[in-house]
Structures are given as C-alpha cells and as structure tokens.
Amino acid sequence: MNDKPNKLITDDGLRLDGRRADEIRPMKIEIGVLSRADGSCYLEWGRNKILVGVFGPREAHPRRLQRADAAVIRYRYNMASFSVEDRARPGPSRRSIEISKVSREAFEPVIMAELYPKTAIDIFVEILQADAGTRTAAINASSIALADAGIPMKGLVTSCAFGKVDGQIVLDLNKEEDNYGEADFPVAMTQDGEITLLQMDGHLTPEEIKKGFELVKKGCKEILEIQQTVLRKKFETPVEEPEAEPEAKIVDTESEAAETEPSLEYAPEAAAVEETIEEAEELEAEPSEEVTETVPEAEELEEIVKEAEVEVVDGEAIEEAIEAETEEEAIEAETEEEAIEAEDESKGPWKVVKDPSESGSRGENDE
Numbered sequence: 285m286n287d288k289p290n291k292l293i294t295d296d297g298l299r300l301d302g303r304r305a306d307e308i309r310p311m312k313i314e315i316g317v318l319s320r321a322d323g324s325c326y327l328e329w330g331r332n333k334i335l336v337g338v339f340g341p342r343e344a345h346p347r348r349l350q351r352a353d354a355a356v357i358r359y360r361y362n363m364a365s366f367s368v369e370d371r372a373r374p375g376p377s378r379r380s381i382e383i384s385k386v387s388r389e390a391f392e393p394v395i396m397a398e399l400y401p402k403t404a405i406d407i408f409v410e411i412l413q414a415d416a417g418t419r420t421a422a423i424n425a426s427s428i429a430l431a432d433a434g435i436p437m438k439g440l441v442t443s444c445a446f447g448k449v450d451g452q453i454v455l456d457l458n459k460e461e462d463n464y465g466e467a468d469f470p471v472a473m474t475q476d477g478e479i480t481l482l483q484m485d486g487h488l489t490p491e492e493i494k495k496g497f498e499l500v501k502k503g504c505k506e507i508l509e510i511q512q513t514v515l516r517k518k519f520e521t522p523v524e525e526p527e528a529e530p531e532a533k534i535v536d537t538e539s540e541a542a543e544t545e546p547s548l549e550y551a552p553e554a555a556a557v558e559e560t561i562e563e564a565e566e567l568e569a570e571p572s573e574e575v576t577e578t579v580p581e582a583e584e585l586e587e588i589v590k591e592a593e594v595e596v597v598d599g600e601a602i603e604e605a606i607e608a609e610t611e612e613e614a615i616e617a618e619t620e621e622e623a624i625e626a627e628d629e630s631k632g633p634w635k636v637v638k639d640p641s642e643s644g645s646r647g648e649n650d651e
C-alpha cells in the first residue's frame with residue numbers, strides 16, 4: 285500500500301491528478317462490445333475499466349423467481365481478482381452483494397419492467413480495473429448497455445460521487461482520495477434529477493452535503509451529455525447506408541464513372557462493369573459494319589428480286605399461253621367430236637339416238 289501523501293489538494297487548489305474540485309475524471313465509452321449480449325458497454329473513467337453485458341428480457345430461471353406482473357431485474361457486480369492492487373478474492377463478497385443490490389435499486393424506477401412479465405433482465409458488471417468510484421462507473425456503463433439492449437426506460441441513470449478531501453468537498457474521488465479522504469458520498473439520479481442511489485461513508489455536515497450535491501448535479505449533467513452523445517452516435521447512424529451505396533452505383537453507373545473515380549472497395553466490380561460496357565459497345569458497333577459490308581449482297585438480293593419479278597411476268601405469259609393452248613385444244617376437241625359424229629352417222633344404217641324419248645323406242649331400231 286502507498287503511504288498517505290502529505291497533501292491531497294495543493295495550495296493552488298488542484299488535486300493530485302491535476303483536477304479542480306468540481307471536475308470529473310476523463311471518460312471513454314464504447315457501445316456494443318459483446319456480440320453475445322443484447323446490450324453492452326465498455327467504460328473507462330480515470331483508471332477504472334468496466335465491462336457491462338445486458339441480457340434480456342428473457343425467460344426467468346429458476347421459475348420461482350418469475351413475477352407475474354413484471355420482469356425481474358438482476359444486477360451482478362463482480363470485481364476481477366486482478367482489478368485491484370491486492371488480489372480480490374473471487375466470488376461474491378459482502379461488498380459486491382451490497383453494491384449489486386443498491387445498483388439494481390438505482391435502475392428499478394426507470395426500467396419499464398411491467399412490460400415484460402415473467403421475464404428477467406440481467407445486468408452483469410465486471411470490474412477489470414478499479415480505482416475508486418467503481419459502483420458509480422458501473423451504473424453509468426449499465427445505463428448505456430441497457431439502452432443498447434433496447435430495454436424500455438423512462439430515462440438514463442447517471443451516477444457520480446462527491447467526498448471530502450483535506451477538508452474540501454470534491455467531485456469524483458480517485459483511489460488516493462477515497463482511501464485517505466474523510467468522506468465518500470456516491471449518488472445516482474435519473475435525467476430528471478430524481479435520486480435513485482444515495483450512500484455515505486464518513487462524516488459530513490448538512491452544509492457539506494448540500495455543497496456536495498451541487499457538485500454532483502453538475503457532474504451528472506456532464507456524464508449524461510457524454511452518455512447521450514455516445515448513444516446518438518451509435519443509433520443515429522443509418523444502418524442501411526453501406527447497402528444503399530451499391531444501389532446508387534448501379535443506378536447511376538455511367539454518370540458516376542464520368543464524374544468520379546471508382547473507390548478502391550468497388551474496384552473489381554467497377555472493372556467488370558467497364559468490361560461489360562465495352563463489350564456492349566462493341567456489339568452495338570458490329571451491326572453497322574456488317575451493314576456497310578453487306579451492301580453488295582443487298583444489291584445481289586435486289587437483282588434476284590428483279591429477276592424473280594421478270595420470271596413472274598414470264599409466268600403470266602406462260603399462263604396466257606397455256607390458256608390459249610387449252611382453248612385451242614377445246615376447239616380441236618369439239619371439231620373432232622363433230623367429225624366423229626358425222627363419221628358415225630355416215631358409217632352405219634342406223635340412226636344414232638342421243639335421247640330415246642326424242643325418237644321413239646329402241647324396239648323400232650331393232651326391228
């Protein structure tokens with residue numbers, strides 16, 4: 285353990301890490317870091333490093349824990365054994381059970397558990413590195429992880445501690461200030477300013493508490509802005525944006541190709557598109573060449589058509605000739621018939637009767 289420093293606040297009013305009394309430690313937040321959790325958050329606050337995974341609403345097990353009218357909220361705060369200077373004993377401790385309870389209660393007023401009866405909403409907190417204020421840091425991270433999981437809430441919960449160090453009220457104590465200070469006072473509140481967690485370790489006068497609350501309100505306001513910024517950054521980004529890009533490219537390929545260079549990401553596709561366009565252009569160009577080349581053939585065709593027309597004309601003449609011939613033949617046939625008839629008449633002693641009714645009965649001739 286480090287020995288107590290002579291002064292935790294220097295003469296110029298700065299703390300050992302260079303902060304003023306009303307300043308919080310720098311905060312860094314990442315959302316959605318765990319792929320198997322419904323919501324997650326990684327938060328660094330000063331030297332604190334915290335990971336939160338939210339699961340649910342999901343069917344509560346064991347069933348005896350189920351509530352018919354609302355979801356059961358479970359909060360588990362766990363400190364990794366390597367998270368502190370002296371190895372932390374693995375498993376639940378009195379301290380971790382207490383922190384889990386008060387942190388769960390800090391969320392109960394905002395989580396709309398009545399929407400999910402018989403289910404459980406689990407919040408798992410892993411403290412990877414601790415440097416005082418881990419419960420407040422964990423509440424800030426859990427608030428974001430719950431929002432990431434899409435759990436309906438009336439608002440975000442924000443948490444910060446104030447304390448007394450070297451007789452001064454300061455905001456957001458670090459490890460040395462927590463260890464050697466006179467008081468530590470963690471607070472959590474909704475974004476409407478409703479207090480959902482309030483604890484005190486040490487001794488403070490009512491005036492000091494009042495002053496501390498002014499600092500905590502300011503600190504929580506700053507933290508809320510960070511939380512909202514991070515959440516907006518994630519959820520205001522259109523999810524379909526990467527999918528929309530190729531469509532736009534397909535629709536407007538020609539104009540875009542003319543205006544801008546294709547991006548490296550789409551370079552192979554752009555090359556394929558260019559090839560296709562070139563091929564299409566070649567195909568378009570080919571028929572015009574063929575037309576010019578086939579002009580003599582067309583002339584030949586014309587000649588053939590003309591000849592065919594001539595033949596058609598000849599065909600008509602032939603038809604006429606055939607008609608004339610058939611007429612002649614018919615006349616010849618008639619004259620032949622007449623000649624035969626005349627011959628027959630002249631040959632026999634009998635009379636040729638065409639119609640028996642015309643010249644009496646046959647019997648006359650037989651006779």
Ligand code: CDP
Nearest residue numbers: 368369372414415416417418419420459462
């Ligand atoms: O972390 P928080 O201030 O919410 O809780 P605390 O009980 O006041 O603990 C203050 C700090 O003491 C923790 O943040 C740890 O850095 C340290 N600690 C430790 O070194 N070993 C423990 N078993 C528990 C706490």
